[in-house]
Amino acid sequence: MKLLPSVAFNDFSGSAGNVTARKTGDRTVLSTRTKHSKKKTIYQAATRCRFADTVRGYVDITEEQRQGWISLANNLGSYHTSTGKEYSMTGHNLFVAINTYRKICGKPQSDIAPLELKPSNYIRLDDWWLTPEHIVLTGLGEKENPNDVLYVEMYVAQSPAENDCWDKTVLVAIFPDTDWGDIDLTSAFLERFGTPLKIGQKVYIKACWVDSECGYVKYYSLIGHIVQELSIEHGEIYLPRPKITTADLYNYNRPFRFERLDFEMSPTSTNIVMTSIDMIIINDGSDTQNFIMEMYPNTIDRILWANLWLFSRDAADYQVCFISISTNNLENSKPLSILNNTFIKFHNRTEFFGTYITSE
Amino acid sequence: MITLNHNNFGGGIITLNEFQSNGFCILNGKIVVNPTHPDYIVADRLELDLPSDFLMSKSAMSSAVLVSNISIYRDGTLLRCWIEKKKLCIEKLTVWDSFGNYEIYIYSAFVERGYRGQVIPAYIQSVVFNQPELFRIVYKVYKETHDFIFMALLFNKKNTTQGQGPFTLQLTSIATDVSIQVPIFFDNLTGTRRTGNNIVIGTLENGSLTFNYPGDTSSFGEIRTYLIFYAIRNITNVT
Known part of the structure; x- marks a missing residue:
């Protein structure tokens, strides 16, 4: 960009060829015409489409709606973009800025200016x-x-x-x-x-x-x-949070299935860990004393424990059983076993929930 | 000890014993619930405000035990229990409301997920239970730290053990500075379907677990009895 005391461009603003001129005070500023890059990635295309749609949206709203945006922009004063720059705001700019982020967040275009603008917040980080x-x-x-x-x-x-x-x-x-x-x-x-x-x-x-x-x-x-191998704040090695989800299990053709599976251990390097469970098993077959299913081989690497002792509760009659859940890491089989150690059998719907300590 | 001054079920002021560390806490105590209280009737779940300086604001799912007021055996079951927005939340179950006030025993741990520090203190040890004449221990887990113990225990009453008790199970080498009253579930060989379980309240003191079978279990044969709890050391938890 150049400040040009040019005779040719005095009192001229607009574009000619690849040059754009605009007046700033008593000076004329020349700049080359902005062009978007030739790169055509999905993200860039999506961004350009989103921006273009939003700009066009301002044309389509009513004059009353436009005045709402202009009024809000006037009250706002300056505006900070995500790139950290500060701009004086017009109604059009505000409409585009707000609706661009709304669309990024999956929200539809808002034709009406909001009553107030809630600014974004900083994050905190451990x-x-x-x-x-x-x-x-x-x-x-x-x-x-x-x-x-x-x-x-x-x-x-x-x-x-x-x-x-x-x-x-x-x-x-x-x-x-x-x-x-x-x-x-x-x-x-x-x-x-x-x-x-x-x-x-x-x-x-x-x-x-x-x-x-x-x-x-x-x-x-x-x-x-x-970029480094250890964490930035505490210098720790990354340990994933060990979880079991339905994606980790396959049942073959067993007559039971998970209605809910929320199973997670505290990420720690010790083998005695807190485990929180909230799961429901639907049993479509006859009453049984155990549920055994296979885990995919990579699951076992994340699971440190061998045994877990806990209660279950029947969803219909609230009978409580003393349960053990165990894993095994055999060569060709990685079973996850849920065994009922009481004389009460599992019926149609059994709930397992609570926070327990694993046992070696 | 923490005092919970406000709740949504008309339960008055409630005190619980507590152990807190980063990302982890244990609560011990008993809550009495009056199912005829107007506040209780309209509540969807039981909520108790935790003190403002309580460290944890949200926990993964934990549990508590509902003990009803049915005579002889105080039937009951397990309840969902968790911390959410600095409130202790307990599932509301109305199955035994018609039998009068019921109790909720909380001997539970609560964890924040994703906490990457040491949740359980590094010092932890396991001990061996003896097996007295009256009972046969089937499964046992015992963990002891400086601040609390965790126990999961399943034992069978032997056929030769008759009557109501009280029975005392000597638990060798466990911490003797734990004094609690804890609900104990049991059922019998028949595995009969019923609502909830028979429950008795046992006392763990000086390493001995004492309890009754008040209905005379002679005819029950080999009863399976089981309990799981976290107990904070050095303090009498329930009076």
């Missing part, structure tokens, strides 16, 4: 991993507003000399909620950037809690670090 295998943020806590979603942008510096790249971050994912304070960005990152991180690369992450109904991104946390 620890995080930037490794070639895992991009995980932990300790984000619970969201305070039910409408909040976690908005995450990232950028990987192309060379060690590339610094201060906060305006190059791109949307990686929107999370409706965290998994008990954890966010695993690994798959979203791979989908977005195509290749895993490498040790020594510089990564920029921009994240905030944004009200998905409001779509006003104002405050956001900027966190950046070099």
Whole structure:
């Protein structure tokens, strides 16, 4: 961009060829005409479509609705974009900004200006991993507003000399909620950037809690670090949270199935761990004393325990049984066994819930 | 000890013994519920406000034991119990409401998922139970730390053991600084379907578990009796 005291362009504003001129005070500013890059990725296409649709949307709203946006913009004063820049806001800009983020959050275009703008919030963080295998943020806590979603942008510096790249971050994912304070960005990152991180690369992450109904991104946390094997805050090796889900099990043609399966152990390197269970098994066959199913081979690597003692409860008559759940790691078989150690049989619907300690 | 001043079922002020650490806590105590109280009748679940300085605001699913007021054997069952938004939440089950006030025993652990520190203190040991003449221990798990014990126990009454009791099960080498009253489930060989289980309240004190079979179990044959609990050490939990 150049400041040009040009005779030819005095009192001229507009575009001619690839040159655009605009007046700033008593000066004319010339710039080359903005063109989007020739890159055609799915993400870029989606972004351009979303932006174009939103811009067109402003044309289609009523004059009364337009005045609402203009009034809100006037009250707002300046506006911070996700790239950290501050702009004076017009009704049109505000409409596009708000509705762009609303669409990113999966919400429809809002023709009517909101009564108030709830700005986005910073995130808090306990620890995080930037490794070639895992991009995980932990300790984000619970969201305070039910409408909040976690908005995450990232950028990987192309060379060690590339610094201060906060305006190059791109949307990686929107999370409706965290998994008990954890966010695993690994798959979203791979989908977005195509290749895993490498040790020594510089990564920029921009994240905030944004009200998905409001779509006003104002405050956001900027966190950046070099990719390394250990966690950034506490220098810990990444340990996955050991869980069993229905995807880890196959039943062959057994006459029972899970209506709910929520089974997780505390991530720790010891073999005595707290385990929380909330599961329901539907038994379509005759009464039985046990449920045995096979786990896929990779599941066993995440499961450290051998035995767990707990109660079950029949969903119909509330009879309580003393249960053991055990795993085995045989060469050709990885059974997960749920055995009833009382004289009461499992009927149609059995619930297992509680927090217990595993036993070696 | 924590005091829970507010609840949604008209239960008055309730005190519970507590052990808290990062991402983990244990609650011990008993709650009396009046099923005729207007607040209870309209409640969807039982909620008790935890103190503002209570460390945990949300937990994974845990459990509690409902003990009804039915005579001879106080039938009951297991209840869902968890912490949510600084409230202790307990599933409401109305099956035994017509029998008057019932009790909820909480001898449970609560964990936050995803907590990556040491949940259970590093020091932990297991001990061996002796097997007295009256009972045969089928399964046992015992974990002891500086602050609490965890026990899961399943034992059979022998056929030769007759009458109502009281019976005392000597548990060798367990912590002797635990003094609690804990619900004990049992059922008999017939495995008859019924609503809930027979429950008796046992006392664990100085390493001995004492309880009765008040209905005279001579005809029951080999009764299977079982209990699972977390108990905080050094404090009398229920008076």
